Amino acid sequence: MRPGTELQQPLFHGSDWSFDLLQRVYDAVAQVAYEDLHLDTYTNQLEIISAEQMLDAYSSIGMPLMYRHWSYGKRFLREEQLYRGGHIGLAYELVINSDPCICYLMEGNTAALQTLVIAHAAFGHNHFFKNNQLFRQWTDASAILTYLDFAKSFVRQCEERHGVAAVERVLDASHALMDQGVFRYRRPGRLSAEREKARERERVAHAERTFNDLWRTLPSFAFKSASGETGAADQFAEEENILYFIEKNSPILEPWQKEIIRIVRFLAQYFYPQRQTKMMNEGCATFVHYTIMNLLFERGLLEEGHMLEIIKSHSEVIFQPAFNDPRYGGLNPYALGFEMMRDIQRICTQPTPEDREWFPDIAGKGEWRDVLLEAWASHRDESFVRQFLSPSLIRKMRLFALVDDASDSYVEVTAIHDDRGYEAVRSALADSYDVTAHQPDIQVIGADLAGDRCLRLRHSIRNGVMLQEESRDATLRHLATLWGYEVRLTGIDGRNGETVYEQSTKAAPESS
Numbered sequence: 001m002r003p004g005t006e007l008q009q010p011l012f013h014g015s016d017w018s019f020d021l022l023q024r025v026y027d028a029v030a031q032v033a034y035e036d037l038h039l040d041t042y043t044n045q046l047e048i049i050s051a052e053q054m055l056d057a058y059s060s061i062g063m064p065l066m067y068r069h070w071s072y073g074k075r076f077l078r079e080e081q082l083y084r085g086g087h088i089g090l091a092y093e094l095v096i097n098s099d100p101c102i103c104y105l106m107e108g109n110t111a112a113l114q115t116l117v118i119a120h121a122a123f124g125h126n127h128f129f130k131n132n133q134l135f136r137q138w139t140d141a142s143a144i145l146t147y148l149d150f151a152k153s154f155v156r157q158c159e160e161r162h163g164v165a166a167v168e169r170v171l172d173a174s175h176a177l178m179d180q181g182v183f184r185y186r187r188p189g190r191l192s193a194e195r196e197k198a199r200e201r202e203r204v205a206h207a208e209r210t211f212n213d214l215w216r217t218l219p220s221f222a223f224k225s226a227s228g229e230t231g232a233a234d235q236f237a238e239e240e241n242i243l244y245f246i247e248k249n250s251p252i253l254e255p256w257q258k259e260i261i262r263i264v265r266f267l268a269q270y271f272y273p274q275r276q277t278k279m280m281n282e283g284c285a286t287f288v289h290y291t292i293m294n295l296l297f298e299r300g301l302l303e304e305g306h307m308l309e310i311i312k313s314h315s316e317v318i319f320q321p322a323f324n325d326p327r328y329g330g331l332n333p334y335a336l337g338f339e340m341m342r343d344i345q346r347i348c349t350q351p352t353p354e355d356r357e358w359f360p361d362i363a364g365k366g367e368w369r370d371v372l373l374e375a376w377a378s379h380r381d382e383s384f385v386r387q388f389l390s391p392s393l394i395r396k397m398r399l400f401a402l403v404d405d406a407s408d409s410y411v412e413v414t415a416i417h418d419d420r421g422y423e424a425v426r427s428a429l430a431d432s433y434d435v436t437a438h439q440p441d442i443q444v445i446g447a448d449l450a451g452d453r454c455l456r457l458r459h460s461i462r463n464g465v466m467l468q469e470e471s472r473d474a475t476l477r478h479l480a481t482l483w484g485y486e487v488r489l490t491g492i493d494g495r496n497g498e499t500v501y502e503q504s505t506k507a508a509p510e511s512s
Contacts, residue, residue, distance in 0.1 A: 007300035015110040022046065025115045026122070028301055032292045033123040038369055039288070041126040042141065043100040046118070048107050054094065065148035067155035067263070069171055093117035097129040097274070099141040112306040116313060119292040124285030131377045132280075134273035138183075144270060151263045158256050170257050173478040174243060174264035179439055181243030181265035182272045239444040241265070242457070242479070251453055252484030252507075261482065276380040276435050283337015284376050290314060290338070320397070331429075336397070340384070343393045344371055354391055381433035389429065391422045401428045440467055442475075442489070453485040454504075460494045467491075469503075476505035483507065 011028055012021050026046070033039045066072065096102040103121045105114055129135050158167045174181070239245040243265040247258045274281065293314075297307045320335040321327040347355045348368035356363040362371050375384060394417065401415035401424050415424035431437060441460040448454055457479075459467065467475070472489060479487040488504040 010303050011301050012111045017111040017114055022114060026118055029119045029292055032295050036295060039123055039127040040131060041123060042130050044122045045100040045102045047104050049104045050107055054106060065152050067152045093121045095121040095125045097141055098144050101126040112309045116289055116310050120285045120289035124288030128281050128284045128376055132277060133378060134276060134380055138273050139270050170260045173481040174261050176478040177243055178268040180442055181241060181268040183241050242444055245444045246482045249447060250483055279333035279337045279381045280384050282334045283341050286334050286338040287341040339393055340388055341372060343390055344368060344388060358390060382430050385433060386430035389426045394422055394425055399425050401425050455483045455487045457489045459489055459491045461491055461500060462494050472503055480505045480507040
């Protein structure tokens with residue numbers, strides 16, 4: 001307990017909670033979050049939901065508003081069967097990156113758990129969403145809810161006008177290509193439901209003014225370019241965002257179909273920062289709730305029994321199974337993120353000579369809050385590990401590097417606990433969190449709109465790892481569905497520029 005801090009009466013007794021109690025808990029947690037941790041958050045909106053509503057939120061990728069699609073119903077049934085059968089549990093909370101920040105709390109939580117998840121979600125995740133530079137650059141928390149309302153309404157109108165099957169055909173192909181529907185290196189446009197509704201009204205009015213069914217009866221003719229050459233290929237700059245390119249240039253898509261693609265790629269862009277910051281985001285929220293709970297307990301606001309319940313839940317969250325444990329599935333992002341942030345706190349306040357050598361800028365500085373706030377704002381998982389993973393934590397978590405080549409009959413240990421080994425382990429672990437390194441690098445390199453209208457793409461193969469033929473077939477089928485003509489994919493070895501494979505697919509005719 002800090003000097004001069006007096007013990008106070010516990011916030012609650014027992015496990016039952018009420019809305020008045022939640023307000024008292026929220027106020028106490030907020031005071032610690034703002035005054036002691038210096039957090040900066042969006043306005044919070046807490047909502048209590050049932051298990052069924054939590055399953056529904058799972059199925060619609062955690063969003064409070066979402067258009068209809070068969071995949072969401074399929075996911076709901078799967079999650080419900082596993083939950084009812086006792087094979088999985090449900091999260092204690094769910095938090096939405098929006099302004100206001102929406103936090104769903106399970107109605108079955110005890111008062112102690114509600115205190116924990118308010119600290120975790122309403123302040124830990126909320127602060128990270130508002131301040132991390134990836135979220136600030138690539139998402140618009142103030143507009144996402146109104147945009148989702150527009151998207152849900154627009155898709156429903158399209159189903160009424162054009163039929164569910166026609167809408168699902170576009171959604172299926174767009175969903176399959178979501179990973180290739182984000183801008184990675186340039187800022188996307190800002191979300192605005194009002195602007196989208198205005199664009200929709202303009203498209204409808206334009207279509208009504210210009211539509212004439214007689215155009216359907218005219219014979220096709222060759223396009224002539226400005227130079228007078230028939231069939232001259234249109235030139236495009238290389239484009240990484242394939243859905244964006246198709247939305248703007250597909251020869252067959254109607255305006256409503258392009259708008260659906262636009263909706264899907266906006267959602268893909270919204271979730272892109274979350275994929276790059278999973279470990280940091282969960283580590284931040286876990287560190288925040290751990291620190292706040294301990295401070296509340298030190299000040300007498302939590303009873304010992306409640307603190308034991310909180311510690312049990314916290315321990316389950318950060319549990320890291322051993323490599324030979326049947327439950328092992330890689331590094332637990334909660335565990336690694338929490339341990340790294342606790343380690344930064346230790347380095348700032350109680351550094352060893354080794355820490356001073358590895359982290360001269362922060363070792364012994366004492367201001368661990370400022371270091372963490374800066375790290376949460378400035379890094380993603382890959383850069384955070386590369387910057388802050390310490391030899392001490394590598395030893396504590398028993399990390400080392402292996403190379404398991406399928407062509408060899410042995411497994412090679414390539415990095416152990418020495419100076420070179422620490423650098424190698426840190427670099428290898430950081431690389432594993434690089435999202436772009438684990439996704440195929442496929443870019444549009446050309447489209448001959450004046451000729452055969454073939455869409456040409458290049459797959460730059462890294463480290464000799466290629467897409468499986470079955471995956472290539474599926475990718476090309478979805479691309480051809482949206483493009484309407486032949487799609488050709490060429491695999492290029494990134495090391496020497498040689499062509500590894502070439503594959504093409506033509507659009508299948510629409511089923512009636």
